[in-house]
Amino acid sequence: MARGKGSGSMQLGLDLGTSAVKAVIATPERGVVARADAPLQVQTPGPYACEQAPEDWWRAVRQVSARLAREAPEAWRAISAIGLSGQMHGAVLLDASGAVIRPAILWNDGRAFRECATLARDLPGIGALAGVPPLPGFPAPKLMWLAEAEPAAHARIARMLMPKDWLGLRLHGQAVTDPSDAAGTLLFDQARRDWSAPLMQAAGVARDWLPRILGSAEIAGRLRPDAAAELGLPAGLPVAAGAGDTAAGAVGLGVVGRGDGMISVGTSGQILLPTRRFRPDPDRMIHAFAHAVPEMWYRMAALLNGARPMAWFAGVAGARIGTLLDEAAAARDAPLCLPYLTGERTPHGDPHLRGAFWGMGYATSRGEMMRGVVEAVAFSFADAAEALAEGPLPSLLATGGGTRSDLLMQMIADLLGVEIARADDMASGPAYGAARLAAVAVGRMTPGDLAAKPAALHRFAPRAAVSRALAGKLDRFRALHAALAPLAAEEGGRVPQSGAAPAGLHLAAAATAEGPGG
Numbered sequence: 001m002a003r004g005k006g007s008g009s010m011q012l013g014l015d016l017g018t019s020a021v022k023a024v025i026a027t028p029e030r031g032v033v034a035r036a037d038a039p040l041q042v043q044t045p046g047p048y049a050c051e052q053a054p055e056d057w058w059r060a061v062r063q064v065s066a067r068l069a070r071e072a073p074e075a076w077r078a079i080s081a082i083g084l085s086g087q088m089h090g091a092v093l094l095d096a097s098g099a100v101i102r103p104a105i106l107w108n109d110g111r112a113f114r115e116c117a118t119l120a121r122d123l124p125g126i127g128a129l130a131g132v133p134p135l136p137g138f139p140a141p142k143l144m145w146l147a148e149a150e151p152a153a154h155a156r157i158a159r160m161l162m163p164k165d166w167l168g169l170r171l172h173g174q175a176v177t178d179p180s181d182a183a184g185t186l187l188f189d190q191a192r193r194d195w196s197a198p199l200m201q202a203a204g205v206a207r208d209w210l211p212r213i214l215g216s217a218e219i220a221g222r223l224r225p226d227a228a229a230e231l232g233l234p235a236g237l238p239v240a241a242g243a244g245d246t247a248a249g250a251v252g253l254g255v256v257g258r259g260d261g262m263i264s265v266g267t268s269g270q271i272l273l274p275t276r277r278f279r280p281d282p283d284r285m286i287h288a289f290a291h292a293v294p295e296m297w298y299r300m301a302a303l304l305n306g307a308r309p310m311a312w313f314a315g316v317a318g319a320r321i322g323t324l325l326d327e328a329a330a331a332r333d334a335p336l337c338l339p340y341l342t343g344e345r346t347p348h349g350d351p352h353l354r355g356a357f358w359g360m361g362y363a364t365s366r367g368e369m370m371r372g373v374v375e376a377v378a379f380s381f382a383d384a385a386e387a388l389a390e391g392p393l394p395s396l397l398a399t400g401g402g403t404r405s406d407l408l409m410q411m412i413a414d415l416l417g418v419e420i421a422r423a424d425d426m427a428s429g430p431a432y433g434a435a436r437l438a439a440v441a442v443g444r445m446t447p448g449d450l451a452a453k454p455a456a457l458h459r460f461a462p463r464a465a466v467s468r469a470l471a472g473k474l475d476r477f478r479a480l481h482a483a484l485a486p487l488a489a490e491e492g493g494r495v496p497q498s499g500a501a502p503a504g505l506h507l508a509a510a511a512t513a514e515g516p517g518g
């Protein structure tokens with residue numbers, strides 16, 4: 001797979017996930033040789049708000065670096081290049097001095113729903129241009145929302161970066177993004193793979209707010225001396241532009257060609273199929289985005305609530321997620337659950353949806369409730385797959401923290417009727433994809449090498465009989481959603497522009513929120 005040049009060197013892949021910063025040190029020949037994670041919290045100051053402070057991301061990068069330097073010193077010293085991956089759609093807003101103006105507004109923030117209606121009305125062809133209909137977690141409507149809700153902050157904007165690109169700025173000093181992350185802004189012309197003048201104009205975005213677009217495997221800059229000193233790496237290391245986390249995850253698994261498929265079960269969830277052409281399909285809430293490899297796009301069904309509802313319920317129950325998943329596996333029954341804790345994208349495109357349980361009695365246990373949550377996550381993936389499928393789905397390579405649950409993975413395989421395969425070492429993911437892009441950037445891999453898939457896989461084969469039993473419950477899950485969606489819309493309509501919780505409604509808000517994870 002690798003070319004001879006510099007074969008002793010290793011690549012550092014950094015993935016700025018929503019629940020944690022993940023770092024891997026990898027080589028093209030050996031795959032991942034060391035890894036470290038540092039957790040992150042999501043702030044939810046209002047019922048539709050999801051935010052993180054960029055300084056917390058940097059602190060987490062320093063933590064994973066210190067851990068790798070301590071626990072894998074030889075690999076750490078062999079790092080010859082850095083690659084980046086990160087949660088998509090986040091808006092990091094900087095003033096003219098480069099200072100962060102306010103906390104980053106994340107991909108699952110729903111406050112900009114009114115601005116989405118405005119964009120859809122003013123630009124009827126927006127979905128065919130931007131690859132996705134207006135959705136509130138995307139930067140364009142969020143910037144419009146900010147102009148109304150926080151005009152003083154909006155007036156200071158000199159630059160907007162996506163999360164991994166803000167890390168890039170800290171590392172090498174350049175304001176750079178790549179096509180796969182630019183794809184998730186609603187400001188990007190997917191077919192031309194460049195910023196779109198009509199979309200920028202509609203959202204009131206100045207061209208010079210936006211970063212330069214480089215290829216994902218191009219060198220964006222070199223490690224600055226100050227960042228090098230903080231992380232304990234040599235100054236001048238090349239840093240590749242990298243990719244948004246869905247594309248980087250696909251690169252990590254070799255899901256780059258037509259006929260490949262990926263399922264990602266992280267905080268969010270995705271099913272992703274690479275395509276050779278840009279093929280928008282906005283009516284079904286399918287995202288058609290530029291891939292991290294040149295001349296490729298992908299079609300994607302995207303869930304705002306992937307495995308995170310499981311972590312949320314573990315937090316509510318005050319137990320470890322692994323313990324509750326064991327109880328869920330042993331449970332014989334489960335109440336119906338809707339997992340839409342932050343609204344949902346595919347297939348509903350509805351920021352007002354919320355979570356619900358139905359069918360509980362005094363005998364209901366927490367294990368049964370957890371099983372209901374796991375089933376709900378699997379049902380969401382079934383809805384996503386149905387929206388995405390144009391014919392039979394290919395077998396899917398899996399990534400993300402939720403893939404650790406055999407119960408969930410088997411349920412999804414049963415419902416989708418396709419084989420799902422998880423890398424045995426579970427190391428292939430966005431951070432590994434970022435390391436691979438860095439390897440291409442410094443000539444340690446060829447772009448063609450990115451199609452290589454993980455060697456050892458744990459396979460979940462679909463079971464027809466179980467699938468029929470689950471399908472009956474999926475119908476009731478859909479009926480519960482249909483019954484509650486009008487109530488959600490009515491309550492959502494009463495949320496003020498600021499996004500603050502209206503009195504008397506049940507929309508949850510907290511200063512901080514996240515379950516205990518693993």
Ligand SMILES: Nc1ncnc2c1ncn2[C@@H]1O[C@H](COP(=O)(O)OP(=O)(O)O)[C@@H](O)[C@H]1O
Nearest residue numbers: 017018019020266267307308311400401402518
């Ligand atoms: N032991 C476990 N079994 C199954 N799922 C888990 C376990 N530990 C954590 N998770 C799930 O993994 C999710 C985080 O996945 P991850 O891919 O790390 O997310 P992100 O990239 O968003 O940071 C959590 O929301 C949680 O539900």
Ligand SMILES: O=C(CO)[C@@H](O)[C@H](O)COP(=O)(O)O
Nearest residue numbers: 017018087088107266267268
């Ligand atoms: O919204 C999307 C993709 O459209 C997600 O990819 C987010 O970027 C968050 O990813 P995770 O933190 O769940 O990995």
